[in-house]
Structure formats: structure tokens, C-alpha cells
Amino acid sequence: MTLYIRFAEEIGRILDSLETEGVIPAGLSRRAVSIEPPRDPSHGDLSTNAAMVLAKPAGSNPRALATALAAKLEQVAGVTAVEIAGPGFLNLRLAPDVWRGELATILGQGGDYGRSTAGEGHRVNVEYVSANPTGPMHMGHCRGAVVGDALASLLAFVGHPVTREYYVNDAGAQVQTLGRSAHLRYREALGEDIGEIPEGYYPGDYLKPVGAALAAEFGTRYAAAPEAAWLDLFRTRAVAAMMDMIRADLALLGIHHDIFSSEAAVQDAGRVEAAFAALEAKGLLYQGVLEPPKGKLPDDWEPVEMTLFRATQFGDDQDRPVRNSKGGLTYFGTDLAYHAQKAEQAEELIDIWGADHGGTVKRIEAAVAALTGGEKRFDVKLVQMVKLLRNGEPVKMSKRSGQFVTLADVVQEVGRDVVRFTMLTRKSDAQMDFDFAKVVEASKDNPVFYVQYAHTRIRSVQRKAKELGLDDAGADLTLLDDEELGLVKFAAQFPRIVEQAAATREPHRVAFYLYDCAAAFHALWNRGNDRPDRRFLVQDDPATTQARLSLAEGLGQVLRNGLSIMGVAAAEEM
DSSP states (O other): OOHHHHHHHHHHHHHHHHHHTTSSOTTOOOTTOOEEOOSSGGGOSEEEOHHHHHHHHHTSOHHHHHHHHHHHHTTSTTEEEEEEETTTEEEEEEOHHHHHHHHHHHHHHGGGTTOOSTTTTOOEEEEOOOOOSSSOOBHHHHHHHHHHHHHHHHHHHTTOOEEEEEEEOOSSHHHHHHHHHHHHHHHHHTTOOOOSOOTTSOOOGGGHHHHHHHHHHHTTTTTSSOHHHHHHHHHHHHHHHHHHHHHHHHHHTTOOOSEEEEHHHHHHTTHHHHHHHHHHHTTOEEEEEOOOOSSSOOTTOOOOEEEEEOGGGGTOSSOEEEEOTTSOBOHHHHHHHHHHHHHTTOSEEEEEEEGGGGGGHHHHHHHHHHHHTTOSEEEEEEEOOEEEEETTEEOOOOTTTSSSOBHHHHHHHHOHHHHHHHHTSSOTTSOEEEETTGGGOOSTTOHHHHHHHHHHHHHHHHHHHHHTTOOOTTOOGGGOOHHHHHHHHHHHTHHHHHHHHHHHTOTHHHHHHHHHHHHHHHHHHHGGGTOGGGSSOOTTOHHHHHHHHHHHHHHHHHHHHHHHHHTOOOOSOO
């Protein structure tokens, strides 16, 4: 049991006893009760808001309730002092042996330190990337891919069974255009001079191998054939080739999905009709006319009757069309059915979208609420664009893509770990600059380097200790002083940070925490620059060295566990 969980349970037991004694009424919700480090370390080791959040529903005064809590907390093993701060916060000071015990827990649990059952086995579907299958992955897809993958790992770490899903948009005009573009490259592979790629087609060189493969398979059979004879075939083959390319690109980032769901398959399986029938049974579909756009009306606007979903009943700004005036499906109509399909296999749904899709969030939220009766949690995480720079100057687009910088080019230049970590160094809804020079810079200002360097320093001192025949086996942790135990206090926050990051669906919190951990470690390391006796490795004091090796390994384990959630390898040397 980790330290924060242990003290949360202690507070729970104390509240139980206060109920029994009649100090507080039974049945109060304790969901808002927290245990965390004080903002100011000088105030103590742990702080709880229990008295503050329970006093009002208990009909009590916060300070009076805090006094009752403090009297019982003072009796808890390992607590040396309890102070009431402000209107009723409680600050606890812990004995050094508590922190030594937590270090032993970190070392004992190893790669499982920080894992929990907070997810309670609730199945979560995380859909991310879902780029149109019309070309290779580019850096516009990269950030959402990393955020989604790290979030999926984070949720799994706290006990959620997680399904990683990719929605393949293989129906609609864009894949028809892809099929026509592939036909051009097919004719080119047969020796025809196709000239300039027509406006609106996909111009990238990545379709040349697709055209060559089609030429090798079919010869001249479709070179002069009418479009109806080859479009479906060429579209299908091109989509398959693009998805192979996308999977390979994602693999460069260490990303692998469990499910690839086809938009065309959703339609062919009758999922759309089934979803519409479910909504009609609830009276949520009707024939109607949309309200005119606000402001000046476009010249081509006219009121037409369509099949509308009553999205306004679920918080949207207006009702939304699921079929157009000619009876054809809207994009929203198919997306609605796709989310109904996902909801059959999971208790919670999470979509990772580019910020440019922010305008469609409310309608999908409304659809999921309508289809599931509001019983399933649904979150959309919006991810802002990444601006690519080189020494502060915008990066030119890729020749291969014809339109953009490919993900493969970026990973090849700076490495997978750099790309993944950097994508998590800001909140996903904040814009990001990715400067090729900065992300590989060996400085404190580069979080990727700073965290990796902390781990390589730990590995370095462990290798040197091994050469001297020393390790941390049987270490006497009482030799660690208060400054060294301060590093354990940082490490002990890891399980709490992980649970908070999972609850808020914010994997960047792990990256922020790891940077703070690295900073604390580097500060402790640097004390040995002027004082050899304060170094981790003291050659004439093997007992102290063993204790400090245990400290270094504990912090190293936390760094490895956090980096693993992010999908980043812990560097062994630099």
C-alpha cells in the first residue's frame, strides 16, 4: 500500500469513528475529501481538506471538526504533529521512518509502483488518430496520436480495461478522389505522361508505389476503361495501401491500435438504420427545417426539409441533420451510429480530436447521451496544432507528401522518444512550437533531455558502484538524511499524480511531474560538486553509498514507470 492511499484510508477510518460517535452524521459523501502535499513544504508533509468539505453538510463548524479530526490523527502511527491551518485545513508532519518505508515500497513494487484499481475495471474505449486514409501520417496527426496513446496507457495503469481504436473514414468523397488519384499513378506506371496532377487530386509521390502495384497486377486492363469499371476497385486497393502506410508510420511512434473500424462497414452492417430506429423510438428524430444561419444569409440558402435529431434536448445549440434533403446520410448521421457501436463494448468513451473539430463536440455529446440514456461517460479531448520550426524558422513541407511534413521524417531526424515526450510537455488544448533544434538541445530548458539525463546519471552511478563491488542490497536507510528523504517525498507523489492525471484525462501531468522529479534529483546530485562526502558514491563509506544507491534506484524506478506510461524509453546513457 502506497503512502497516500494508506493515509486516505486512515482518514476514512477516523471519519467512520466520528460517525459512530455522532460527531458527524452517517452517509455524508466523501468524494471531495483529498490528501495531498501542502503547497508550502514548510507547512508539513501531508494536508487534508476533510474538515473543510464535510463541515457544512455535517452542520458543523470547519475548525471544530478539524479539532476532532486532529485529535485522532495524532494517534496514527508515523504522525509526529497535526496542525490546523486557516479555517480548517489539517497539516500533518510525518516521522522519517514513514518516508524510509515508502522508499522500501517503491523498491519492492518496482514496475508496479503507482498502479491502482481506481479504474474499477470499467472498460474505456479511446479513439485517436482516425486520420483520413489518403496519405502518410503528418505532424498534424502526431500530437493527437501521442496524447491518445499515452492516455490509453495511463488509464490501463489505473485499472481500466482499455480498447485503442482507429476509425477509418473509408466512405465519402475523399476516398473516391484517392481512387482517381491512384488511377493516374497507375497510368503513369504504364508509361503514360500524365502531366501535372489535376487540382483537387492527391499529388504526393506516396501514390506512385500504389500505381506501380496496380499496373503490375492488371496491366493495361483499366488504362482506358470508363471510371465505373475501376473506381471501386482502385479506391479499395488505395485505401488498403494507405492504411498499411499509416500503421507503419504509427509504429515508428510505438503506437498500435486494437481495432480499426471502417466507416463503410458501419453503414453496410445496418448500424446507421439501427441507431436511427433507436432514436425514433424515443421521439428524437423528426422531419424539419433548420433555422437560417445567424447574420447575413448566404445567397444560396433556402429552407429545405431534412431528417433532424433533437440535439437541443441534450445541450446542443440547435437540432442536427442526420439525413440531407435528398435522403442521403450526413457525416453526423454516420458518426452517431459509429458511437452507438462503440458504446456497446465500453462503459466510457473518449475521442481525441484536432481543435478544428471543436464545433462538432456538442452534437456528438448529445448523440451519445441520447443513445445511451446518459449512462455512459463520454469525453472529447481537443488537441491544438503543432507549429514546426528549425532555429525559430518555419519548416518547409515534405517533397514526398506534396503537402506537409511527414511524421516519419520527423521521427527519423530526432527520434521517437523525443517526439513523444515533447508532445506531452504542454496541455493538449494549448498550441505548441516544435523546434527541431530545441527538442534535442542538452539543457535544463529541454524537458526531454532533463528527465532522461536524470535517469542516465542514476545508471552511471550504479555502474560505477558495481565496478567497486557495491550495490544497494541490505542498505541501511536510516543513513539517509532529511535532504535525501526530500527526494523520497517527491517520488511518493507518483501514485497520486497518476490517479489525478487519469481522472482528468490529462497525461501531460505525468510529464510535468517527471520534470519536477528530475529537477529535485539534479539538485541533490549537484551538492556533491563541491563536497565529495555528499555524493551518491562515497568510496570510503560503503554503508552510506548503499543507502544512497537505494535512494537513486527508487527515484529511477519512478522515472521509468512514468516514462513507460508516456511510451518513452528511459535512457541508459547519453
